[in-house]
Amino acid sequence: MAEVAEGFTRPAWAEIDLEALGHNVSLLRRLVAPATPWVVVKADAYGHGAVPIARAALSAGAGGLAVAIVEEGLQLRRAGISAPILVLSEPPPEAARAAVLGDLISTVYTDEGRAALSRAATACGRSHGVHVKVDTGMHRVGAEPARVPSLVAAVASSEGLRFEGLWTHLSVAEGCSPDERAFTASQLELFDGLSAQLEEMGLAPRLRHAANSAAAISWPRARYDLVRCGLAAYGELPSRSVEADLARALGPARLRPVLTLRARVTLVRVLEAGARPSYGRRRPLPQRSFVATVPIGYADGVPWRLFDAGGEVLIRGRRRPLAGSVTMDQLIVDCGPEGDVAPGDEVVLLGRQGSEEVTAAEWASKLGTISYEVLCGIGPRVPRFVRASSAAR
Ligand SMILES: *Cc1c(COP(=O)(O)O)cnc(C)c1O
Numbered sequence: 001m002a003e004v005a006e007g008f009t010r011p012a013w014a015e016i017d018l019e020a021l022g023h024n025v026s027l028l029r030r031l032v033a034p035a036t037p038w039v040v041v042k043a044d045a046y047g048h049g050a051v052p053i054a055r056a057a058l059s060a061g062a063g064g065l066a067v068a069i070v071e072e073g074l075q076l077r078r079a080g081i082s083a084p085i086l087v088l089s090e091p092p093p094e095a096a097r098a099a100v101l102g103d104l105i106s107t108v109y110t111d112e113g114r115a116a117l118s119r120a121a122t123a124c125g126r127s128h129g130v131h132v133k134v135d136t137g138m139h140r141v142g143a144e145p146a147r148v149p150s151l152v153a154a155v156a157s158s159e160g161l162r163f164e165g166l167w168t169h170l171s172v173a174e175g176c177s178p179d180e181r182a183f184t185a186s187q188l189e190l191f192d193g194l195s196a197q198l199e200e201m202g203l204a205p206r207l208r209h210a211a212n213s214a215a216a217i218s219w220p221r222a223r224y225d226l227v228r229c230g231l232a233a234y235g236e237l238p239s240r241s242v243e244a245d246l247a248r249a250l251g252p253a254r255l256r257p258v259l260t261l262r263a264r265v266t267l268v269r270v271l272e273a274g275a276r277p278s279y280g281r282r283r284p285l286p287q288r289s290f291v292a293t294v295p296i297g298y299a300d301g302v303p304w305r306l307f308d309a310g311g312e313v314l315i316r317g318r319r320r321p322l323a324g325s326v327t328m329d330q331l332i333v334d335c336g337p338e339g340d341v342a343p344g345d346e347v348v349l350l351g352r353q354g355s356e357e358v359t360a361a362e363w364a365s366k367l368g369t370i371s372y373e374v375l376c377g378i379g380p381r382v383p384r385f386v387r388a389s390s391a392a393r
Contacts, residue, residue, distance in 0.1 A: 008383050011264035012296035015351075016048050016386045018056040020256035024233050025060035027253055031246075032216055035223040036063035038086065038209075040230035042072055047301075047378040048234060048259055051079040052386045057233065058083050064105075066228050070095040073104040086131060086165075088228075089141055096120035105129040105164065109143040114155055121160025130155050131165030131207065134194060136187040138171040148194050152203050165207035166195060170222065174214035176241035184215070188222055214238045218245040234258045236360050236371045257359060260351030261302075261378060265315065265343050267293040268335075277332045278324025282307065285323065290335040292320075294347045297329040301378035302349060307331075309366040313347050316340055317354025350374075 028037045039062040040046075045053035054065050054076050064084035067073045073085045084105055091099045091106050093116035099106050100120045108114045108130050121128040132152050135142030143151050148166075156163040168191045172180040188210065195208055208224040213232035215222040218241065235257035237243045246255070271277065271291050274284045285291070292315065298304045304326050311326075312319040313333055323334035335341040350358055360371040367374075 010295050011266065012294075012300060013262055013383050013385055014047075014378060015260045015262065016052065016384050017256070017258050017260070018052060018386060018388055020235055020258045021048075021053060021056045021233060022060035024235050024255045024258070025057050025062055025229075027250065027255065028216065028227070028229055028232060029061050031249055032211075032223045032227050035216075036061075036226045037216070037229045037233070038062060038064040038066050038084075038226050039233045040066045040088075040212075040228050041076070042066065042068035042088065042230070043376050046230060046234055046372065046375045048375070049384045049386065050075060051081070053258075054079075054081055054083075062233075063226055067104075070099050070102070070104060074098060074102045077102045077104075084129075086228075090133075091117065097124065100124050100126050100128045100160075103128075105131060107131050107133045107167075108151070108155060109133045109135070109141060111151065111154065114151065114158060114161070118158040118160050126160065128161055129164045130161050131167055132163070132205075134166065134168045134191065136168045136170075136190040137183065138169045138187075140169070142168065145190055145194055149197055149201060149203075152198055152205075153201065156203055163203065164205065165209065166191075166198065166205035167207075167209045170210060170212065170215050170219075173212060173219055173222070174239040174242050176218075176239070184219060184222075188219070214242045217242050217249065231372060234375065236375070238370070238372075257351065259360075259375065259378070261296075261349040261382070262351065263294045263296045263347045263349065265292040265333075265341060265345045265347060266295050266330075268341055268343055270339075276324065278307075279327060280325050282324050285334060287337050289323075289337055290339050290341050291323050292333045292335050292341050292345070292347075293330055294333060295330050296349065296382070297327050297331055299328045299379060300382050301374075302326050302331060303363075303367055303377070305367055306363065309363075309368075311363065311366060312358065313349050314351075314353040314356050314358060315345050315347050317356060319356055319358075 039057035041050045066086045086105045090113040096116040097120040133142040211222040211227040216227035235255045307322045323332040360374040364371045
């Protein structure tokens, strides 16, 4: 009988550097103190792997975790993580019982959502923590500002529920134009007004929060009690202006990218000038060149468009252009006429090699997207190798 290979045979993988994550979380802690960073680990921690990232974030001093949906919170509970976990959207009524039994913290913005959680908590004999979310201008989810006082009063008097927090979400915190800054300021003013109103009603929230990574860095007044950091914890920033604000605040300290995407060259051949590798025969080689095949493709999250966008990979410390379209499982690299490439050479798609570095932000800017989408796009077929943090030993 044929033997079945187990584990990892294709040389394409992502390395997750938990020491870098710990460094980033510590740096954010220093920056936002006395507020506390909660690390956002939705979407499998932006493609990094939710459980190891969550553990490392907590051991670096994160005050809690945030997820998009109940299932993501339960995954962390099943892994034995007992820290506070905030669900960033209101659980649908069908998920109320699971949210209660998982001891997650639910976001609430409708009366139906509040009622379903209260029923589930009462039926389970539990007390369930709730943060009310107000829509101050993002217009995605959240209660209308005028409805917030009555919704909070209803949560506070609901059997089985504890009112613990009030929060909102900013839609252009990474922007630095006067319009964008004015919009963020107006969101924060609305939030402050509601929060004062609740205080007068004797319903002051214990935790107030509004900041994502951009606001945590660029809007000190938005830090309140906690900040919800995703991207910055992973070592990327959402805009140049946020980068500049962080540099001003921290001096020489820098965030470090947590994820590196690597592969190895599987084949090398010499092709004559004018040869057109890959589907569509998109690009003639400008000269006789060594061409390397790398076993990672768009099914793994290396976008098809990266060729048209001028994407480059690193081999032997040098930037090399793609020789043609990215295919589903493999891509082809133009290594030029010198022949300094061999099967087995390490290829860095995202990360550092020698003195060169390709970041998710570089892909994003070339592709007309955002670093978030680049990171979340790295597919489940790519194994994640976690490099442990010294702090977690
Ligand atoms: C995803 C998300 C965040 C994290 O945003 P980053 O820009 O990655 O820091 C914070 N808050 C909410 C509501 C989110 O959905």
